[in-house]
Amino acid sequence: MRVLVADSINEKGIAELEKVAEVVVNTNITHEELLESIKDFDAIIVRSRTKVTREVIEAAPRLKIIARAGVGVDNIDVKAATEKGIMVINAPESTSITVAEHTMGLMLALARKIHLADKSVKEGRWEKSKFMGMELNNKxxxxIGMGRIGSQVVKRAKSFGMNVLVHDPYISRETADEMGVEIVDLEELLKKSDIITIHVPLTSETRYLISDRELDMMKDTAFIINCARGGIVDEEALYNALNEGRIGGAALDVFEEEPPKGSPLLKLNNVVLTPHIGASTVEAQRDAAIIVANEIKKVFEGGTPQNVLNMPVLDPETFKFLKPYIVLAEKLGSLVVQATPGKIENLEVTYCGELAEIPQQDILTRTILQSILNPILTEPVNLVNAPMIAEKRGMIVTEGKRSESGDYKSLIVLNVKSDKGEFSVEGTYIKEPKIVKINDYKVDIKPEGIMLIAKYKDLPGTIGAIGTKLGEHNINIAIMQVGRKEIGGEAVMVLKVDQEVPSTVLDEIKELENVYDIVAIELSH
Structure with a gap:
């Protein structure tokens, strides 16, 4: 395996990678050079300088991982990577403490006017009375945003004796109580806070989250701090609010345009500006390099990384529970794609019983899609790109949950519709994968090897005729399962056979009296 390190990272990360791969360090690589050389690498590590564009990704047939030794992935085309089945990983935990500490530093700088006092002393003045500050205690x-960084800021703010309000739709009441914070809506937070700090990603929903309307809600003495992403705060609106005295001050480590050349904010005394250094500590950069190196090592060694941005990640306990059902999901997907005539247009997946209580079934759905799509496409399909490829092919995928699961602890139910017909199957795991229902007919069979699924009229002699026809072609039946709802009605038979069944033999069976259809399924052992 070969890894390209395209931006400077800590040497300890490189040392970890060299245990499993050939590492090429080229921290001055140009975009043109990257386009030419990326074809020879299995992984690339970048920070903020190198841009991994769609053009680069399309030129990288070997690439399996794009790693950002930090948090943001603004310089990586995640959509293009996902389409190609390339994992995008980062190191979010590496900067949590570092950015939280920088936030506290900016908070203290604003509260005690440290930036102005420093400038005054250096210019030969001694203006003690001019720099009256305020305490953080009891403020x-x-x-806004209680993720890794927001939570670390809260811990430090509590040690300063501050009262904390939080706005985050994903924080639970239990977590808030444990941390001693109060959950409020954004409007209440803006009106009641003495200091506001932002810790959310930049998305279409959070762009200009703080603009004229929100700034007008704040106290005229309030401070606002942004160490998250430029563009969350409307800088023009912020300048006007600061210039007109509608808020007390601001501190920014990130900007809409970096560097902020010509920004009117540069002229104001009631704002503290730093050059996007929130994550710039020796410890954070070391940890980021080691984290992404270990993530790459996991992939190269056949493991599952923890910080994949374009694939669901499971905690160890959940993975242990789901692991046998991942095997089952793979079998079910392979079965339905072979059993369903025509192009699959609709896939309905229902998780029943204990599986319905697990919040992370997405890994199972991705596994099913991967098994359905791989046999019918020339492009590689994996857990990363399976949902996107299904969408591009016009397949409608629906997930559902059902607490009831009949006689089983858990069930996976697939209902498939194509342009030529429908097919349904239900599976469970009892020491091994089991198919327990096909097209609403009960069966009990292990999904492996060569299987024949026949639909026929349940009349005397029909099963025998099918067996005789197989015998004529020296095809041995190992196991037979029959599912029916009523005597003399339609039934389903599942046969496990020891030899591959030619399509000509299947055609002969379809010509038999009272046989409606038969398909051959080949599953791995």
Whole structure:
């Protein structure tokens, strides 16, 4: 395996990678050079300088991983990577403490006017009375976003004796109580906070989250701090609010345009500006390099990385529970694609029983899609790109949950519709994968090897005729299962056979009296 390190990272990360791969360090590589050489690498590590564009990704047939030794992936075309089945990983935990500490530093700088006092002394003045500050103790801090960094800021703010309000739709009441914070809506947070700090990603929903309307809600003495991403705060609106005295001050480590050349904010005294250094500590850069190196090692050694941005990640306990059902999901997907005539247009997946209580079934659906799509496409399909490829092919995928699971602890139910017919199958795991229902007919068979699924009229002699026809072609039946709802009605028979069944033999069976259809399925052992 070969890894390209395209931006400077800590040497300890490189040392970890060299245990499993050939590492090429080229931290001055140009875009043109990258386009030419990326074809020879299995992984690339970048920070913020190198842009991994769609053009680069399309030129990288070997590439399996794009790693960002940091948090943001603005310089990586994640959509293009996902389409190609390339994992995009980062190191979010590496900067949590570092950015939280920088936030606290900016908070103190604003509260005690440290930036102005420093400038005054260096210019030969001694203006003690001019720099009257305020304590953080007993002030109210509003935290927008309670992820890794926001949570670390809260811990430090509590040690300063601050009261904390948080706005985050994903935080639970239990977590809030444990941390001693109050959950409020954004409007209440803006109105009540003495200091506001932002810790959310930049998305279409959070762009200009703080603009004229929100700034007008704040106290005229309030401070706002942004160490998250430029563009969350409307800088023009912020300048006007600061210039007109509608808020007390601001501190920014990130900007809409970096560097912020010509920004009117540069002229204001009630704003503290730093050059996107929130994550710039020796410890954070070391940890980021080691984290992404270990993630790449996991992939190269056949493991599952923890910080994949374009694939669901499971905690160890959940993975242990789901692991046998991942095997079952793979079998079910392979079965339905072979059993369903025509192009599959609709896939309905229902998780029943204990599986319905697990919040992370997405890995199972991805596994099913991967098994359905791989046999019919020339492009590689994996857990990363399976949902996107299904969508591009016009396949409608629906997930559902059902607490009832009959006689089983858990069930996976697939209902498939194509342009030529329908097919349904139900499976469970009892020490091994089991198919327990096909097209609503009960069966009990292990999904492996060569299987024949026949639809026929349940009349005397029909099963015998099918067996005789197979015998004529020296095809031995190992196991037979029959499912029916009523005597003399339609039935389903599943046969396990020891030899591959030619299509000509299947055609002969279809010509038999009272046989409606038969398909051959080949599953791995």
């Amino acid at each position: 109210t801090l509003g935290v």
